[in-house]
Amino acid sequence: MTTPVKKVPIHLQSSQNRLLIKNGKVVNEDGIFDADVFVEDGVIKELGRNLIIPGGTRTIDARGRYIMPGGIDPHTHFELQMMGARSVDDFYQGTKAALAGGTTSVIDFVIPQQDEGLLEAYERYRMTADEKVCCDYALHVAVTKWDAKTREEMATLVQEHGVNSFKFFMAYRDVFMLRDPELIEAFKVCKSLGAVAMVHAENGDIIYENTKKLLAAGVTGPEGHEMSRPEEVEAEAVNRACIIANQVSCPLYVVHVMSRSAADALSDARARGVCVWGETLAAALGTDGTTYQHKCWRHAAGHVLSPPLRPDPDTPEALMKKLVVDGLQVTGSDNCTFNADQKALGKDDFSKIPNGVNGVEDRMSVVWEKGVHAGLMDPSRFVAVTSTNAARIFNLYPRKGVVAVGSDADIVVWDPSRKRIISAETHHQAVDFNIFEGMEVHGVAEYVIVGGRVCVDECQIKAVHGFGKYLETLPYPAYVYDAVEEHEKQPRGVARSEADAKRQHEEDLALT
Ligand SMILES: C[C@@H](CNC(N)=O)C(=O)O
Numbered sequence: 001m002t003t004p005v006k007k008v009p010i011h012l013q014s015s016q017n018r019l020l021i022k023n024g025k026v027v028n029e030d031g032i033f034d035a036d037v038f039v040e041d042g043v044i045k046e047l048g049r050n051l052i053i054p055g056g057t058r059t060i061d062a063r064g065r066y067i068m069p070g071g072i073d074p075h076t077h078f079e080l081q082m083m084g085a086r087s088v089d090d091f092y093q094g095t096k097a098a099l100a101g102g103t104t105s106v107i108d109f110v111i112p113q114q115d116e117g118l119l120e121a122y123e124r125y126r127m128t129a130d131e132k133v134c135c136d137y138a139l140h141v142a143v144t145k146w147d148a149k150t151r152e153e154m155a156t157l158v159q160e161h162g163v164n165s166f167k168f169f170m171a172y173r174d175v176f177m178l179r180d181p182e183l184i185e186a187f188k189v190c191k192s193l194g195a196v197a198m199v200h201a202e203n204g205d206i207i208y209e210n211t212k213k214l215l216a217a218g219v220t221g222p223e224g225h226e227m228s229r230p231e232e233v234e235a236e237a238v239n240r241a242c243i244i245a246n247q248v249s250c251p252l253y254v255v256h257v258m259s260r261s262a263a264d265a266l267s268d269a270r271a272r273g274v275c276v277w278g279e280t281l282a283a284a285l286g287t288d289g290t291t292y293q294h295k296c297w298r299h300a301a302g303h304v305l306s307p308p309l310r311p312d313p314d315t316p317e318a319l320m321k322k323l324v325v326d327g328l329q330v331t332g333s334d335n336c337t338f339n340a341d342q343k344a345l346g347k348d349d350f351s352k353i354p355n356g357v358n359g360v361e362d363r364m365s366v367v368w369e370k371g372v373h374a375g376l377m378d379p380s381r382f383v384a385v386t387s388t389n390a391a392r393i394f395n396l397y398p399r400k401g402v403v404a405v406g407s408d409a410d411i412v413v414w415d416p417s418r419k420r421i422i423s424a425e426t427h428h429q430a431v432d433f434n435i436f437e438g439m440e441v442h443g444v445a446e447y448v449i450v451g452g453r454v455c456v457d458e459c460q461i462k463a464v465h466g467f468g469k470y471l472e473t474l475p476y477p478a479y480v481y482d483a484v485e486e487h488e489k490q491p492r493g494v495a496r497s498e499a500d501a502k503r504q505h506e507e508d509l510a511l512t
C-alpha cells in the first residue's frame, strides 16, 4: 500500500517526480533480484536497498509484488479505417486501456488509405496520435503498394522520421497485398536502410480462390472465414517470407503467428539460421477458432481477425510453449476493435466482416495466466516476451524494456496473486465486446508508472490525455543487425547440422 506522504517543509517538497518503489522483486529478462527503485525526473536513478532518498519522495510499498519493465505492445491499430469501418479504440482510449493492463508503450501501424502516400499517411497518424496518447508510442509503416515513389518515401521515413520497420501484406489481395517480386524489392530496400521487414503472412491468392468457392457454395457465416484460410495457408506464407528474406539477407519479423504449423515454419527457419523473429497474439494464446461455430453471430464474428484463430483447441498451449522455448519471441495484441454494428457489415458475407479483435488491455494478464500461472513460463521470460524483446528488435532498448539505472521510468508493479474476471462490462476499451469475456486471470498491474508518473494507482486509472510522446526508432537495431552480420559470415549449409541439433533440443524441451 502507499505510505502516506508525510508533511515536509515546502523547500524540501519536490514536484511529483520523485518516487521510491520499495520491498519488491525486480524482474528483468535476465533475472530476478531484490531491490528498491528510485525514480526522479522520469528516469530510473537508483536500484538497491537502503537508498538515501530526498524528502518529498512518494513511496510505493511493493511487498509481495514484482517490479517489471512496462509492457511494450508492438502491434496495435487504433482508429484504423479498414473494410468500411474505423476501429473504435482511438489513440486516447486505446493507450488508456493499455496502461490499465500494464503496457506502457505501443507501436501502431501507419496504413495508408487508397491513393495516400506513405509520408502523407505518416503525417496524418502523427497529427492524430500525438495529442491523444496516454503513453509513449512508435509507428511501423505498412507498404500496401509498390511504385516508383515507395523506395524514396521509405528512406525519408527512416532517415527523417524515426521509422525503422515496414509491414508488407502477403494477403488482402487487390487491397494491401504485395507479390513475391515486390517483396524481394521491399526486403532489399529494408536491408539497405537498416530497417526491419515485417509481414502479414498468408497466401492471398489461395484465400481469394477459397472465398469465391465458399460463398458460391452458400457458406456466408463467420465459420467461412477460417475455412477460407486454414493454417497451411499461413504456414506456406511464413516459410516463403523466411526464404525470400534469407536470400536477400534482410531481418524479418512475422506478425500475428496464429497456428502451430506457422510457428513451426518460423522456428525451423530460425534453427536454419534465418534472421527471423516471430510474434503471436494474446488472442491466440487465450482463445481458439471453435468460437467461429458459436450460434450467436455477433459472438462468432467478434473473433474474426486474420490470420484467424485456429479450430485446433491445442493451439493456444502449443504457441505458449513456442514462446517458452524461444521458438517465438514476442506477444502483441493486434488490437483492432469493431462494435457489433460494424461487424454486421459482413452479416451476409464473412469476407466483409471487419477483421480485428481486442487485446491491448488484457495481453499481459492473458500471457501471465496461460504462461506463468499455468507453470509453463518463468517471470523473466514473461518480461522478455511482453516487453524486452520488442524493445530490442525495434531499437528501443535499454531506454525501454528493462528496469535499469538510466532507463525510462516505465514500470509496472505486478501483483501475481491478484485475480480479475475479464469482461466488456468492466474493461477500459471502447469496444462493446471482449474475446476473453468471463476469463479469470491471475496477474494484475497494481501500479503503472509512465515516465515517472503514476498512471495506474492501486488499480485506479489516472491516465493523462496527451501525456505520451512519439518514440523515434532508429535504424540498424544491434540485436537484429548483429545477427544478420553473423549469419552473412556463415558459409552456406554449415548451419544445417546445428539447426538439426537446435531443433531436436527445442522439441525435447517442448515435450518436458
Ligand atoms: C489489418 C490488421 C488488423 N486486422 C487483423 N489482424 O485481422 C492486420 O492484418 O494486422
Ligand SMILES: [Zn+2]
Pocket (backbone or CB within 6 Å): 200, 255, 256, 306, 307
Ligand atoms: Zn496483419
Ligand SMILES: [Zn+2]
Pocket (backbone or CB within 6 Å): 296, 297, 298, 299
Ligand atoms: Zn452473443
Ligand SMILES: [Zn+2]
Pocket (backbone or CB within 6 Å): 075, 076, 077, 334, 336
Ligand atoms: Zn495488425
